[in-house]
Amino acid sequence: MQFGTAEFDRIYAEHHARILRYLTRMVGAQDAEDLAQEVFIRAAKAYDGFRHEAKIETWLYRIATHVAVDRLRGTASRRETMLGEELGEVAEDGREAGSTLEEKTLRRAANECIRNVIYGLPENYRTPLILSELEGFTNREIAEILDVSLDTVKIRLHRAKEQLKQALLDACQFSRDERNELTCDPLNSGEDPARANRG
Numbered sequence: 725m726q727f728g729t730a731e732f733d734r735i736y737a738e739h740h741a742r743i744l745r746y747l748t749r750m751v752g753a754q755d756a757e758d759l760a761q762e763v764f765i766r767a768a769k770a771y772d773g774f775r776h777e778a779k780i781e782t783w784l785y786r787i788a789t790h791v792a793v794d795r796l797r798g799t800a801s802r803r804e805t806m807l808g809e810e811l812g813e814v815a816e817d818g819r820e821a822g823s824t825l826e827e828k829t830l831r832r833a834a835n836e837c838i839r840n841v842i843y844g845l846p847e848n849y850r851t852p853l854i855l856s857e858l859e860g861f862t863n864r865e866i867a868e869i870l871d872v873s874l875d876t877v878k879i880r881l882h883r884a885k886e887q888l889k890q891a892l893l894d895a896c897q898f899s900r901d902e903r904n905e906l907t908c909d910p911l912n913s914g915e916d917p918a919r920a921n922r923g
Contacts, residue, residue, distance in 0.1 A: 732771055735780060736764055742781075742859075743788050749854050750792035759795060763788045778868050785855070785869045793847060841891045849884035852877055 743763055748756040766787050774783060842850060855861045855869060863881070867874045 732768055735767075735784075739781060739784050740764065743784055746785065746788055746854070746859055747792055749858055750789075750851070751795050755795060759788075759791050763791050766791070779865075782861075782865050782868045785859075785861075786871065789851060789869055793851070796847060838892065838896070841888060841895050844891065845884060845887055849880055849887060852880045853884040853888065856881055 740760060744756055744760045747759045747763070750756075751759060763784065767784055770787075774780075778786075842853065845853065852866050852870065855866045856863070861869065863877045864874055866881075867877045870877065872880075
């Protein structure tokens with residue numbers, strides 16, 4: 725995909741993979757690629773007006789967040805996410821490769837429980853939590869991305885973590901496997917975690 729200038733093509737090459745990963749975490753793999761293209765189309769159109777008061781990265785994440793939230797509000801019933809992979813199904817240092825099938829199964833079951841609970845959080849809590857815990861942004865950077873005050877970010881993150889902690893206790897049964905590693909299973913697989921958290 726060409727944007728007509730070498731400078732913007734460089735920006736696309738440097739940031740596309742991370743924006744795609746973020747959108748996958750936000751909306752799921754099915755829609756992420758299309759939305760990533762939309763992010764860069766919007767960014768290319770707006771680039772002449774970009775005043776470099778923020779970093780390119782946070783500016784792109786701001787656009788990506790708007791695009792993702794618009795899609796989520798239009799597809800409220802969607803429950804597919806890739807958070808499980810990002811929460812440890814495949815360890816970045818390659819430790820997963822040596823796991824037994826049973827260990828992988830236990831890990832995936834735990835991650836499915838966790839990601840369903842995270843996805844069930846209200847959007848204004850889920851988004852800063854993903855930006856902080858999975859994307860690695862500072863609170864100040866998150867404030868720039870979401871265009872809110874630093875205090876608002878701190879409050880939302882605190883409430884997100886409190887809701888996540890309580891929701892995990894309500895939705896998941898924690899136990900330890902034979903290697904003494906923590907695992908969890910849904911307490912009620914028939915209940916929609918999002919509906920439970922909204923209740």
